[in-house]
Amino acid sequence: NxxxxxxxxxxxxxxxxxxxxxxxxxxxxxxxxxxxxxxxxxxxxxxxxxxxxxxxxxxxxxxxxxxxxxxxxxxxxxxxxxxxxxxxxxxxxxxxxxxxxxxxxxxxxxxxxxxxxxxxxxxxxxxxxxxxxxxxxxxxxxxxxxxxxxxxxxxxxxxxxxxGSGVQMLLDFTKEMPKQATRVIINFSSVLGPLFFQWVVVLLFPVMVTYLVYEKQHKLRTMMKMHGLGDGPYWIIYYLYFLIFSTVYMIVFVIFGSIIGVDFFKINDYSIQFVFFFSFINLQIVLAFLASSFFSKVNTAQAIAYLYIFGSGLIAGNLVRNFIEGGKFPRHWITVLEIIPAFSLYRGLYELGQYAIAASETGTGMRWSDLNDHTNGMRDVLIIIILEWLVLLPIAYYFDHAASVGHTSSPLATIKRLLKKDPTSRRITVNEIADKDVNVEMEKLDIITERETVDQVLQQQTCGYAVVCDDLKKVYHGKDGNPDKFAVRGVSLALLYGECLGILGPNGAGKSSFISMLIGFVKPTSGNAFVRGFSIQNDMEKIYNSMGVCPQNDMLWETLTGREHLQFYGRLKGHSGSSLDLAVDESLRSVNLLHGGAPDKQVKKYSGGMRRRLSVAISLIGDAKVVYMDEPSTGLDPASRKSLWSAVKQAKQDRAIILTTHSMEEAETLCDRLCIMVDGSLQCIGTPKELIARYGGYYVLTMTTLPEFEQEVENLVRKISPSARKVYNLSGTQKYELLKQDVRIADVFMAVESFKKRVEVQAWGLADTTMEDVFIKVAKGAQLSEELS
Ligand SMILES: Nc1ncnc2c1ncn2[C@@H]1O[C@H](COP(=O)(O)OP(=O)(O)OP(=O)(O)O)[C@@H](O)[C@H]1O
Incomplete structure (x- = not known):
């Protein structure tokens, strides 16, 4: 217009x-x-x-x-x-x-x-x-x-x-009209929503699960247990640690939120926030313990824990909000949903958030009196969280306790055990008894004598024996169609204080399985052992207090130093103050770790040998009366091995030590008695001298000539000792065993000297039998008789 x-x-x-x-x-x-x-x-x-x-x-x-x-x-x-x-x-x-x-x-x-x-x-x-x-x-x-x-x-x-048309306005640009300055105020509560707060609170859950599963995966939990840290103290220490950690985290979160002016924190009553967050973190700690007993690998536990917190937050965010705001669902439906911890947390945060948003109208946030308002879900949430904490606390403790001793790997296994008969402690079968009888028939005199000693000790309850094993057996039940593995076939032996018993045997002989039973790593299939009078079947907790263990694989915290390890285990063994410092220094010195900054280096920077020496030091620290060492010198250089041996020799004065080893030199140096185990059975037991005398009643003659003189050498040996046994013949080098009762050393020398005048002898030697010869002989003999049977 x-x-x-x-x-x-x-x-x-x-x-x-x-x-x-x-x-x-x-x-x-x-x-x-x-x-x-x-x-x-x-x-x-x-x-x-x-x-x-x-x-x-x-x-x-x-x-x-x-x-x-x-x-x-x-x-x-x-x-x-x-x-x-x-x-x-x-x-x-x-x-x-x-x-x-x-x-x-x-x-x-x-x-x-x-x-x-x-x-x-x-x-x-x-x-x-x-x-x-x-x-x-x-x-x-x-x-x-x-x-x-x-x-x-x-x-x-x-x-x-x-x-009029003569008027002309020349504008070159337009600009915004000047207006009064304004400040943009963002209400974080409404912008971020409860989901953000939810994620911040539950972020600690994976951290706690990781801590707990790490110690389980690396068997540190078992190691601590074996050195006397009971489940109760372990729980209290970790519970308090997590609680302090989480409480500080939440307080810092609330303070920061308040400082930057987030209504969510500023407007709502701080005491309600404290009670709500404090109850939830307690529940979260119990949930972390419960969850950790389901996992044995840190990576899996971490991945699933993160998935759980992010997934459950998103689901809770959508469901709870829809349920509350949709208004279509009855109130008790929402309450039932809140039994799931992520939902109850979300609901509580949602309520606090709603009060913060409404504060722009009402001027106040949530107060204790508001909990009586039937539309406010906070009261239900608090009741649910506290009740849930009370119920889950003993359940989590039970599962954790069951899994921590290594007898069961998961709560599922525990449930199975409770429902069925415990498969790991079933009674020995008819076949197994028959097997035992065969063994007894074939057993050597020394083994039978040892069995009799055990029977006597058990009947008379003789004191003075540190360890008494009574027909210990271990069968690993085959999974996925694999046959059962008989790892230990009825071992009986008795060990005095001050005695060091060495267990020798080829790979897979059952040495580690035997020690694992004694230290509570695995439960025996049948039989029993008494350590300082306490049964490994029922009183393992009492045994742990006086036991030291150096396991085959080092169980150490990567981020702790050697000194810290020893201080920790020293305290567990009752040392404190200057006596602890003294014991730690003494321990470090005995395994050659006191100098060169080694005590204060993190274990992750240790070489394999240093880790091994630290493991030995841990097993000896304190007043452990029975010490188990599984291949203690593996991976050590000769000098370290020698210093380790002197530490063990010194330590064995008033203790009983059982050690397994593949080194004959170590066995002879450290052990008062030795036994050789083959395919789960003891083949012999006695002092090194007894075994050499019993199984090595021969000299070993070795001679190297040109191959065409082999027959001449054979004739010479037959002349010296008609009953000589040829061990091998390899490109002119021949080895014979000569029965000691058949020969005199001087006669052998004379015969060889006159032989050398006729035949060119490149090298020759006469040696007494070594423990190695005995070992090979016994192991071979056992394998042969098994093949024959
Ligand atoms: N957890 C297990 N499940 C099934 N079989 C097992 C288990 N642990 C060990 N075994 C088997 O039991 C037998 C004895 O093993 P063990 O580790 O006790 O022998 P070892 O004498 O300590 O061997 P090494 O000298 O190599 O350490 C082996 O045949 C082994 O394969």
């Missing part, structure tokens, strides 16, 4: 804008630059640009009742009558003239809706297509150029209308 009374004015150079079609109703344009236009309630003017100024278009017009033709010359800044503002808006944003490229059309720079404009009041809505901002054929940024110029044009048109 504005331009209906306006004369056609100067259209050049955007300085004015006006319509050549004043007061007309256009049936539509069909040619040139515009699409058919329709008459609308309020005219909208479209400024066409980029048209060639020589083009023109003839449009039909109606003036009053007269139909006429009007030629419109296309010039830049031509205003054309168009459709409603909505259509203009849509079209300008979609691209004018569909199907053509931006370059190929006359761009809409701006559409004007002269809303309620009149001579006194100028009010336009300007619409432009911001998507054309980066049109490449225009060198200048499109948006920067057109908007001010178009606004300039329309403003001039308005001025010319109101004040």
């Amino acid at each position: 504005l331009f209906r009374s306006s004369p056609l004015s100067n259209l050049s150079d955007y300085t004015s804008i006006s319509s050549p079609l004043l007061g007309t109703e256009l049936p539509g344009f069909t040619t040139g630059f515009v699409e058919p236009a329709f008459v609308s309630d309020r005219p909208i003017y479209v400024l066409e640009q980029q048209c060639n100024s020589s083009d023109s278009v003839t449009v039909p017009i109606t003036i009053g009742s007269v139909n006429a033709q009007k030629e419109i010359k296309c010039v830049q800044g031509l205003p054309l009558w168009r459709n409603s503002s909505r259509t203009i808006n849509d079209e300008s944003f979609q691209g004018y003239r569909k199907g053509k490229t931006a370059e190929g059309i006359n761009e809409i720079a701006m559409a004007y809706d002269f809303q309620d404009s009149n001579e006194k009041h100028f009010n336009i809505l300007a619409l432009y297509n911001s998507t054309y901002q980066n049109v490449s054929y225009i060198s200048m940024p499109f948006g920067l150029l057109r908007i001010p110029r178009s606004l300039n044009a329309v403003s001039n048109a308005y001025l010319q209308l109101v004040q």
